[in-house]
Amino acid sequence: MRIVHFSDIHIGRWPSGTSFLFDKRVLGLTNYFLRRRLGFQSALLAPAVSTIRALNPDWMVCTGDITTVGSPEEFQAVRDALAPLMADGLGQRLILVPGNHDVYVRNRACRAALEDCFAGCNASRWTLAELPQRVQASHLSLWVVDECCCTNWLLSSGRVSAVTAGQLEDWLEAPRVAGEKRILIGHFPLRDPAGVPLGWRRRLVGADRLAAALRDGRLDVSLCGHEHRPFVRREPSGSMEVCAGALLVWGKINVLDYCEASGRLTQTWVDVPWGAFPAPALPLPAPS
Ligand SMILES: [Fe+2]
Ligand SMILES: [Fe+2]
Structure with missing residues (x-):
């Protein structure tokens, strides 16, 4: 079972009107x-999509910030770019959650475009209001969460709503099926690469209980974006948080393989072929 995870495309388009x-x-x-x-190589998107397809994923996960300001023009551009991931029946394997940039303003047209894009990219399984949802994929239990809300001009934070927190707590408390791996899919990292909460302007409010669940092994993996530099943070329990970073800056795709025989999850990075584009100048931080 293979999950291919990417994030933070941040397509930008000048809005009409x-x-x-x-x-x-x-x-x-x-x-x-x-x-x-200037830091985003938009021409990297097509080879990234080809690479994701070529990895033969059982599930494809995009952890949000697909747009810059959440305008209808940007959502349409993303849907066009991601169309190959929804062709040939592949769309049933795609899971998308919104990022804070996709919920940028309280504008009716922007909201409608977000809802439409969310439904389209998730094979019309759910509306945003119906999250959180749990997808059972063999031994993998995928917990799909919307952590985003419209914020003021200063903030790029998110929140775990009371409804979401209650649902997640129920799932965490439920007895684990033998071999079950619990994977949280949200936009925000629960902690930074050093295990510290993000700064107050950028953090996920209400993340502490989830961070504790990851720390003590009740949650196995947190898949996220938001931070543009990719990282893997491992807990002593064996759980891990993987932030895929900005796809068009770092060209990193996170691949998570589950081996049914061993019951182990293995994480690797796959690089998008840079071709003629300049490769990123900074090295990735070493996994902790
Ligand atoms: Fe972002
Ligand atoms: Fe973000």
Whole structure:
């Protein structure tokens, strides 16, 4: 059983109309077009999608921030780019959760585009309001969570809602089926690579109980994005958190293989072929 995980595509498009001039999108777009875009190799997206397909995944997981300001134009561009992952029946294997950039503003058209993209990329299994959901894939139990809400201009944080926290607590308390591996799929890391909560502007509010579950082994894996530098953080219990980082900056794809014979999960990175593009200048932090 193989899970292929990627994150934080951050496609950017100039929105139509002028409504973006009067909300947070003007800040996000200014930042993107003047600064952030320079670090993103958008031409890497097509080879990344080909690489994901070639890895023959049983499940494909995207942990959000597919857009820059969550505009309809950006969601459409992402859906076009990810179309090969939904062709030939593959779409039944794709799981997408939103990131904070996908829930950027309280704008009706943006929200409708998010809902539409979420449904389309998740094979119409659920609406956003129906998360959290649990997908049983052989021994793997995939817990799909929406951690994002619209924030003010200063924040890029998320939260575990009371409803989500209650559901996750029930799943954590339930007896584990023999060989079961519990995998959380959300946008935000529970902790940074050093095991410390993220800064207050960028953290997941309400993450402590999940971080404790990962630490004591009641949760086996946390798959996430948000932090743009990829990392793997291992707990003494054997559990791990894997942040796939920004796909178009680092070109890293996280591959998680579950061996039914040994009951073990193995994590590896696969590099998108950089071809003519400049490879990232900084090395990845060593796994802890
Ligand atoms: Fe991001
Ligand atoms: Fe994010």
